[in-house]
Amino acid sequence: MFFERPDSGELAVLVHLDLASENEPEDPREFEELVLSAGGDPVSFITGHRNAPHPKFFVGTGKAEELRQAVEEHAAGLVIFNHNLSPSQERNLEHELKCRVLDRTGLILDIFAQRARTHEGKLQVELAQLQHMSTRLVRGWTHLERQKGGIGLRGPGETQLETDRRLLRGRIKSILKRLEKVRRQRDQGRRSRLRAEIPTVSLVGYTNAGKSTLFNRLTESDVYTADKLFATLDPTMRRVELNDVGPTILADTVGFISHLPHKLVEAFPATLEEAANASLLLHIVDAHSEERQTNMQRVNEVLEEIGAHELPTLMVFNKIDLMSDVVAR
Structure with missing residues (x-):
């Protein structure tokens, strides 16, 4: 909830x-x-x-x-x-x-809880939050017993600090089973595309680099975009026709961020698998950002972590209309 x-x-x-x-x-x-x-x-x-x-x-x-x-x-x-x-x-x-x-991990988890829209995305957020919460269950925090939902407490519901660890483990196990079922269905769809020889192009990049805006232009779609971090969470896929290629699946993915918590890397296979199994990656870079070199490196680190660092990659520099005398770092 x-x-x-x-x-x-x-x-x-x-x-x-x-x-x-x-x-x-x-x-x-x-x-x-x-x-x-x-x-x-x-x-x-x-x-x-x-x-x-x-x-x-x-x-x-x-x-x-x-x-x-x-x-x-x-x-x-x-x-x-x-x-x-x-x-x-x-x-x-x-x-x-x-x-x-x-802390930083709890903050990012909360943003993910706000952005999740699909059934799978909500399950993934809840799993990551419950795993994070399980390390912080200590009896006797009386000053927080009646806290309701707020930043860091969205997703699985109220933080009930007296929650029995056994019940928590049971809920985590249940979510993992449901996610595995969804994952098998997604794998079946991916195998069908491979049999039909339909390539997949995944958009990756640092959060707020403009991936969804470019995705909308390429696919004539209306995926939610905003000038905020993690505006997109759930992976979105569209079929497009490319000259000299034919039908192609274009996949928009969640933005990466520095020191992305491992709980999120582990809990969000939907987004990460689309990148790891793509025929081509479009690495979108905010050319206007002073941190663009650092952000490119951080994206490459996550790609290496998920085994996608050796895939063919096309660098796309976005927001060049905002550039003046930006000094790259």
């Missing part, structure tokens, strides 16, 4: 640290876009520097006090980190701040 999105955003304090121990730091601007995509209303952005995360709070004790004051000053109900937190760090912060705390 998915929660209805509130008319106004949740008041949220954002946290981003520059860590000396991180080889590939997260982008704070992208982080704020993610929060806005989730429906958050940022009221404070706390930044800092550390050599390594604090084992108890991720941030130091002084920064934790700064967070507590920001939550109190702005009456925020949520603190969101641009980093992945351990279950104990998340729990310690919630006890200290007396509000919900969400």
Whole structure:
């Protein structure tokens, strides 16, 4: 059961640290876009520097006090980190701040919960959220017992912290069985296309690079597009006629993002399999983005992870009309 999105955003304090121990730091601007995509209303952005995360709070004790004051000053109900937190760090912060705390993985999972439209997509989101939740079930979080749906809590329903782990495992097992049935049906469709010698061209790229807009132009379709991260979640396929090729399947896929949580890579075979089994990849790049070189590399890393890095690939640079003196990084 998915929660209805509130008319106004949740008041949220954002946290981003520059860590000396991180080889590939997260982008704070992208982080704020993610929060806005989730429906958050940022009221404070706390930044800092550390050599390594604090084992108890991720941030130091002084920064934790700064967070507590920001939550109190702005009456925020949520603190969101641009980093992945351990279950104990998340729990310690919630006890200290007396509000919900969400890490980067939880934030991305929530956005996926909002975007899923198909039956399979909703099952995949629920599976990923339940797997994430299972590591965070600890009895005694009385300050959150009555929390309802909000950012990080959409998808499977209320976070009932007293949920029995056995019931949780049973639900995960049930979803896996249903997804396997859908997967077999999808495999059958793919084999039928192969027998008919109909090639598949998959659009891949960093999130918000403009894949769905290009997909609509190529197929004369009306797939949902928006200038926000993860506007497209469920894979969309259309049959088109190409000169010198004939009938071809064009597949739009979910956008990639830096440090895409493995829970999502594992839970979303529909999108990833269409890329891994394509005859050709169209790698869409936002040419206007200052981070385009970095984003291209991050997409290539995910393609390698799913075994699609050696497929024939055509680079497509999008949004060139927005370019002026952009410096690539």
